[in-house]
Every structure is written in C-alpha cells, then in structure tokens.
Amino acid sequence: SQQGEEDPQALSIQEGENATMNCSYKTSINNLQWYRQNSGRGLVHLILIRSNEREKHSGRLRVTLDTSKKSSSLLITASRAADTASYFCATVKTGANNLFFGTGTRLTVIP
C-alpha cells in the first residue's frame, strides 16, 4: 500500500495566490521528499527534509514536517502558471533503502 497520501487530490488557484499541499504517512521515517511532475514527464526533486528537521525553504517553496503527526506540508508562495504540475511526497522509512511515493496533488494555476 502507499506510504504517503497527499491532500487535496486536486487544487486550482489563481496566479499570485499561495498553494498548500499536505502529505500524511504511516511509519517512522528517515526523511521526506517532495517532487514535481509535469504532465508526461519524469519527476523533479524539490526539497528533502530530514526527520530531525521541522522546516526548510527553497525559493518560493516552504516545507514543514511534523513527525508527531506523521505529516508534512508544501507551500508554494506567489504561484505562477508554470507551477501547474502534480506534486508528490515520498518517504524513506527508518531502516529502508527505498522511497515510497504518495498519490500526488494535481495543482492548476490559472493565469
């Protein structure tokens, strides 16, 4: 079964607004990663946050991690039409050597 579940499954916003996507997972983890996928393309790594970290920033991206709630969020500020894509969280379980992907959030940014 999937380790991570994103919420919402789909999100539609106006350009300039902020987009927040959430990810919940089931077991203890070493790290959690967020990826972006444009339609029909491979995934692109966005941010990796380790289990002992609570927040990370990269440009317009902000990721938080709450290990007590087994959840993470990805915030994209001042969204652009080019941010339209699917976003996936992926976790590395403690003691494992593989990534387990969630089902993704489909973000549409309307110009």
Next chain:
Amino acid sequence: SQTIHQWPATLVQPVGSPLSLECTVEGTSNPNLYWYRQAAGRGLQLLFYSVGIGQISSEVPQNLSASRPQDRQFILSSKKLLLSDSGFYLCAWTPQMGGANQPQHFGDGTRLSIL
C-alpha cells in the same frame, strides 16, 4: 554533470510480445538505479532497484525482470507482456553514498501501451 536517458519515449506493443526498456546514466559512477511504474493518475510504484552490477532487488512480484549488465545501464524486460503491464515507466538514480537518503534523479520515462 550527470544525465539520465531512457528510451524509447513511447512504445505500443501487442499482448504476449517481449519488452526491453533501457536506462543509462552518464557523469557518475556506481549509482543506485531504480525502475518505477506509474499508473494513470497515480503515484509511483517501485519495481526494482540495484546497488551494483548484477545486483537486483525486486519489490513487487510480477511479469517483469530487470538486469544491470554494466555499471550505468539498467534494463527492464519481459518475455510476454500482459495488458496490466501498460503504464508509464520511470528510471531513476541516486549516488551510491546515502542511497535513498539522497534526492532521486529521474529520466523522462517510457509510456508503454499494450494492445
């Protein structure tokens, strides 16, 4: 810089035919290599991963197999394709050091349709 190549980009095959998808990585040595399948509108399912030449771990029992004949070459194969093998196949790599605790770098995928 490192690059990853997958081919072909799209493939249409009849049921029962064989399959060979190839993935190669350039600009790095001893990478960990991964094959994923993505069903329409879904997340990625790990199929195989490899930490070295000839070393293959299978995550999901199925109709597919993988091989790593060279350090930077990863091949996904099937002797007889099933309708359920349709999907988007993605290859990825990470540096040997750190494995899954490093970001994964993906190819552009192969869209496989079985008729």
